[in-house]
Amino acid sequence: MDQFLSLVVSAVLLAGLYAAMAFGLGLIYGVLRIVNLAHGGVIMAGAYTTWVLFTRFGMDPYLSIPIVVPLAFLFGVGLYKGLVRFLPRGAAGGVQSLLLLFGVWLVMQNVAYLLFSGNDQAIRTSYSTRGLSLLGVIVPLNRLVVFVIGLLTLAVLHVLLTRTYVGKAIRAVAQNPDSCTLVGIDVERIYTLTFAIGTALAGLAGLLLSTLFAFNPGAGAVELLKSFVIVVLGGLGSVVGIALGAFVLATVEVFSILVLPSFLTAAVGFVLLVLVLVFRPGGLFGQKVLS
Amino acid sequence: MSVLEVQDIEVFYGDAQALFGVSLTVEQGEIVTIVGSNGAGKTTTLRAIAGIRPLAKGEVAFEGTSLKGVPAGERPGMGIALVPEGRELWPQMTVEENLELGAFSPRARKDRVATLRYVYTLFPRLAERRRQLAGTMSGGEQQMCAIGRALMSKPRLLMFDEPSLGLAPILVQQVFANVQRLRDEGLTILLVEQNLKKALETADRGYVIETGAIAQYGPASELLADESIRAAYLGI
Ligand SMILES: Nc1ncnc2c1ncn2[C@@H]1O[C@H](COP(=O)(O)OP(=O)(O)OP(=O)(O)O)[C@@H](O)[C@H]1O
Numbered sequence: 305m306d307q308f309l310s311l312v313v314s315a316v317l318l319a320g321l322y323a324a325m326a327f328g329l330g331l332i333y334g335v336l337r338i339v340n341l342a343h344g345g346v347i348m349a350g351a352y353t354t355w356v357l358f359t360r361f362g363m364d365p366y367l368s369i370p371i372v373v374p375l376a377f378l379f380g381v382g383l384y385k386g387l388v389r390f391l392p393r394g395a396a397g398g399v400q401s402l403l404l405l406f407g408v409w410l411v412m413q414n415v416a417y418l419l420f421s422g423n424d425q426a427i428r429t430s431y432s433t434r435g436l437s438l439l440g441v442i443v444p445l446n447r448l449v450v451f452v453i454g455l456l457t458l459a460v461l462h463v464l465l466t467r468t469y470v471g472k473a474i475r476a477v478a479q480n481p482d483s484c485t486l487v488g489i490d491v492e493r494i495y496t497l498t499f500a501i502g503t504a505l506a507g508l509a510g511l512l513l514s515t516l517f518a519f520n521p522g523a524g525a526v527e528l529l530k531s532f533v534i535v536v537l538g539g540l541g542s543v544v545g546i547a548l549g550a551f552v553l554a555t556v557e558v559f560s561i562l563v564l565p566s567f568l569t570a571a572v573g574f575v576l577l578v579l580v581l582v583f584r585p586g587g588l589f590g591q592k593v594l595s
Numbered sequence: 596m597s598v599l600e601v602q603d604i605e606v607f608y609g610d611a612q613a614l615f616g617v618s619l620t621v622e623q624g625e626i627v628t629i630v631g632s633n634g635a636g637k638t639t640t641l642r643a644i645a646g647i648r649p650l651a652k653g654e655v656a657f658e659g660t661s662l663k664g665v666p667a668g669e670r671p672g673m674g675i676a677l678v679p680e681g682r683e684l685w686p687q688m689t690v691e692e693n694l695e696l697g698a699f700s701p702r703a704r705k706d707r708v709a710t711l712r713y714v715y716t717l718f719p720r721l722a723e724r725r726r727q728l729a730g731t732m733s734g735g736e737q738q739m740c741a742i743g744r745a746l747m748s749k750p751r752l753l754m755f756d757e758p759s760l761g762l763a764p765i766l767v768q769q770v771f772a773n774v775q776r777l778r779d780e781g782l783t784i785l786l787v788e789q790n791l792k793k794a795l796e797t798a799d800r801g802y803v804i805e806t807g808a809i810a811q812y813g814p815a816s817e818l819l820a821d822e823s824i825r826a827a828y829l830g831i
């Protein structure tokens with residue numbers, strides 16, 4: 305029973321991080337119909353930026369959110385305006401955008417190797433090892449903070465997408481860009497903004513991951529794939545769908561340690577992905593686009 | 596000064612020319628209709644006026660100002676609205692969200708609460724359905740929503756592209772009645788229709804478009820009485 309409870313707590317905490325991590329990928333796909341393979345690279349870059357701020361300037365990783373997230377946002381604006389804007393969209397442009405953004409990722413990875421070498425890095429703060437008792441389960445403080453930040457991020461996104469004019473415009477562009485022009489929505493601006501928000505979320509995910517795990521320039525690959533699994537599970541870009549998808553993946557992963565050796569945990573998600581694609585290709589919760 | 600002046604415009608889709616020098620004018624408070632058969636270029640004409648299709652030649656002027664270089668996204672803010680063919684709503688957003696987004700341009704946005712109230716008094720059915728997803732409504736209700744969305748931008752020129760398409764006869768009546776009502780409220784209207792008889796009965800003046808060029812124009816009643824038009828389009 306104790307173990308069950310502690311696994312549930314771990315799953316829920318992990319889900320908060322996973323949701324924040326996957327949302328950017330889902331948002332960009334939902335609106336631009338592009339699978340952003342650079343997502344993994346931005347996660348890695350977010351982790352390194354946080355690490356540099358921590359080691360060079362002694363900045364607390366969580367307090368550097370107001371720096372890392374805007375930087376990632378600006379990187380997204382640049383990437384969109386410099387490259388992504390010229391890509392064909394949707395099914396027709398699938399291969400080109402995959403190749404281009406994969407290329408961007410490779411470049412980012414190699415720059416990171418140059419700057420930081422291939423060694424593992426980690427961020428250890430004074431509270432890194434501290435724990436907290438939650439429902440009688442001892443939980444690492446960092447995990448709890450990451451979960452809360454993930455949850456807050458989802459809440460902010462939900463409010464943005466459902467309550468603000470610009471958020472509604474983002475959903476409208478996802479559903480029918482042609483009629484957006486008719487009401488005076490600048491569709492290109494919405495594309496830029498959406499891509500930048502998605503990239504900012506990847507940067508935030510990198511920051512959060514850097515407080516929990518060691519990383520190197522190859523980081524982000526597993527996270528990208530997990531994000532992909534979550535988006536397929538949860539549907540495109542509805543906040544609730546992504547949260548549910550994240551929770552399903554986190555639960556399956558966490559509980560798999562009861563029956564599987566831990567090095568297979570990461571593979572569990574992909575088995576799940578294959579099962580869903582075969583049996584419920586529309587996702588577990590139906591296929592609504594940013595509704 | 597005409598509300599709308601279209602001068603000798605040519606439009607291409609790739610290499611294929613769709614409009615071969617179309618000219619027309621719409622005066623303040625008029626209902627003007629463009630009629631013609633499938634593929635004649637009606638939608639293309641409206642898209643060119645809305646700025647969605649670029650002009651290869653010619654010019655469009657709104658209230659005396661040339662629209663050359665004005666991107667499509669800025670035209671709703673100037674007072675030009677289009678109710679597009681096939682409604683083109685955002686199906687997974689509520690009726691009210693669809694309407695709100697109609698007032699996206701800054702000029703319309705500051706008055707959106709009052710305009711929304713006006714649209715709801717015009718179409719009480721939309722008020723009843725405000726929380727419903729637009730894609731789940733009937734064709735007639737979706738058409739109302741599309742008209743409402745266009746009205747939310749506070750247009751002075753309202754363009755309709757085949758608003759009666761796919762509607763039951765009783766709803767077709769309603770659509771044309773609404774067009775007339777909106778004119779009575781002070782709007783200027785450019786109406787594209789395949790339903791030539793109804794359109795000419797509703798409009799003040801009409802243009803007949805054939806393969807991308809204006810074949811005939813004049814007062815609606817004269818066009819309706821014209822032997823060649825009756826033979827070609829009404830089978831009489
Ligand atoms: N997206 C497009 N790509 C290529 N050609 C097009 C496109 N849209 C229209 N055309 C062509 O342009 C011409 C005019 O089309 P348009 O849609 O303006 O006609 P329409 O009068 O609106 O017809 P309908 O009554 O069927 O709506 C047609 O020959 C059509 O095939």
Ligand SMILES: [Mg+2]
Pocket residue numbers: 637638639680756757
């Ligand atoms: Mg048409």
